[in-house]
Amino acid sequence: xxxxxxxxxxxxxxxxxxxxxxxxxxxxxxxxxxxxxxxxxxxxxxxxxxxxxxxxxxxxxxxxxxxxxxxxxxxxxxxxxxxxxxxxxxxxxxxxxxxxxxxxxxxxxxxxxxxxxxxxxxxxxxxxxxxxxxxxxxxxxxxxxxxxxxxxxxxxxxxxxxxxxxxxxxxxxxxxxxxxxxxxxxxxxxxxxxxxxxxxxxxxxxxxxxxxxxxxxxxxxxxxxxxxxxxxxxxxxxxxxxxxxxxxxxxxxxxxxxxxxxxxxxxxxxxxxxxxxxxxxxxxxxxxxxxxxxxxxxxxxxxxxxxxxxxxxxxxxxxxxxxxxxxxxx
Numbered sequence: 001x002x003x004x005x006x007x008x009x010x011x012x013x014x015x016x017x018x019x020x021x022x023x024x025x026x027x028x029x030x031x032x033x034x035x036x037x038x039x040x041x042x043x044x045x046x047x048x049x050x051x052x053x054x055x056x057x058x059x060x061x062x063x064x065x066x067x068x069x070x071x072x073x074x075x076x077x078x079x080x081x082x083x084x085x086x087x088x089x090x091x092x093x094x095x096x097x098x099x100x101x102x103x104x105x106x107x108x109x110x111x112x113x114x115x116x117x118x119x120x121x122x123x124x125x126x127x128x129x130x131x132x133x134x135x136x137x138x139x140x141x142x143x144x145x146x147x148x149x150x151x152x153x154x155x156x157x158x159x160x161x162x163x164x165x166x167x168x169x170x171x172x173x174x175x176x177x178x179x180x181x182x183x184x185x186x187x188x189x190x191x192x193x194x195x196x197x198x199x200x201x202x203x204x205x206x207x208x209x210x211x212x213x214x215x216x217x218x219x220x221x222x223x224x225x226x227x228x229x230x231x232x233x234x235x236x237x238x239x240x241x242x243x244x245x246x247x248x249x250x251x252x253x254x255x256x257x258x259x260x261x262x263x264x265x266x267x268x269x270x271x272x273x274x275x276x277x278x279x280x281x282x283x284x285x286x287x288x289x290x291x292x293x294x295x296x297x298x299x300x301x302x303x304x305x306x307x308x309x310x311x312x313x314x315x316x317x318x319x320x321x322x323x324x325x326x327x328x329x330x
Contacts, residue, residue: 031050115145120161123278130155132312134175135166137255141196164255167209181236183216191226192252199271205231205251213241258298266291266313268300270326275300284327288315 015229028214097258120126120138128136128269130146132155138144142161155175157163167175169188177184179195189209197201204213206226213224224232224243250260259276261269267289270281278304283289291313297305306317306324 006110049051067121088237089113115147115158117143117145119143121278122275125257132168132170132173134168137164139163139194139254139275140278159193161193161196161311162192162254164190164192164252166190178216181218182220182234185212185214187211192248194251200235200237201260202234202236203231205246205248207252209247258296261293261295261297263292263294266288266293269309273302274307277305279324280322281324285326288326288328291315 043213045310075148116139118126118128118136120140120142122141123317124140126138128138128144130136134155135156136144139162142159142163143165144160145158147156147158155170155173156178157176158178158182162197163177165177165186167186177186177193179193179202180197181195184193184204186190187210189211190207191209191211192205192207193203194205202210206228208228211226213226213234214220215223218236218239220234220241221239222241224241226232226243229245229248230243231248232243234241236264250262253260254276259272264272266283270283270289273279274281293309293313295308295312297308300308302324306326310316310329314329316328317324317326319325
């Protein structure tokens with residue numbers, strides 16, 4: 001079923017629609033409170049309604065039919081709770097990564113700009129292709145908003161969390177990643193930005209091309225231009241900004257479902273595991289947070305990871321009421 005949705009939506013990129021026409025299609029899904037209902041209904045409707053060959057090649061009539069059916073159902077069920085089964089929740093999550101950058105409209109709109117949002121919930125990674133064919137991996141617990149018509153014609157992404165980008169080069173249309181702290185100005189480039197609002201550090205790692213770090217929400221003391229193999233770390237607590245050479249795979253291995261820990265504090269490790277696996281971890285003794293860990297973990301379950309940690313650090317764990325409790329091994 002997910003393959004059918006993906007094939008259908010991918011055809012939008014082959015229709016030669018201009019941006020206004022794309023916005024008209026997406027504006028059919030304009031009610032934020034119905035976002036997850038729309039995704040659930042897409043799974044059900046595409047499996048049950050008759051789709052003619054003509055409709056499968058042109059999205060607007062099909063989307064209009066879907067939206068009409070959703071509206072009619074809503075009018076009949078105003079006082080009923082809309083059930084979303086576990087299967088439909090999975091389908092809705094998958095759909096986020098399949099809409100090829102023409103992401104479900106979330107209501108952030110004014111007379112000139114339309115914004116589209118994609119989310120990678122904790123415990124998952126999303127893949128998104130933007131309308132200009134730029135490619136994004138979105139790490140767990142992250143959100144991006146994309147403006148199809150950005151300021152002064154720029155391609156703009158607003159990031160909360162972590163994402164890896166492969167940006168299509170365009171001299172006429174700059175690509176800018178806005179974080180809560182600084183902006184990343186991009187040429188045709190591959191790079192990683194880690195900018196979780198709750199983290200102390202905002203980190204940009206460059207693999208290929210060139211990026212320039214400039215003031216955004218926070219005024220920087222100076223801008224910085226990164227070369228491939230360099231990483232910029234901005235500390236929001238003291239305003240320091242450090243550029244260093246790095247093996248870039250340490251920062252980007254997450255998109256291959258691999259975790260590389262280099263002298264990582266247990267405090268940082270707990271945050272990373274909670275995001276990656278969507279779990280809640282409680283540490284009994286504060287001294288455990290000062291432990292450090294080196295290692296590589298790939299395609300392992302959270303239980304396997306905890307077992308590995310228990311072998312290398314003086315800790316033990318137990319699972320109680322879906323909470324992982326970690327204590328010092330006495």
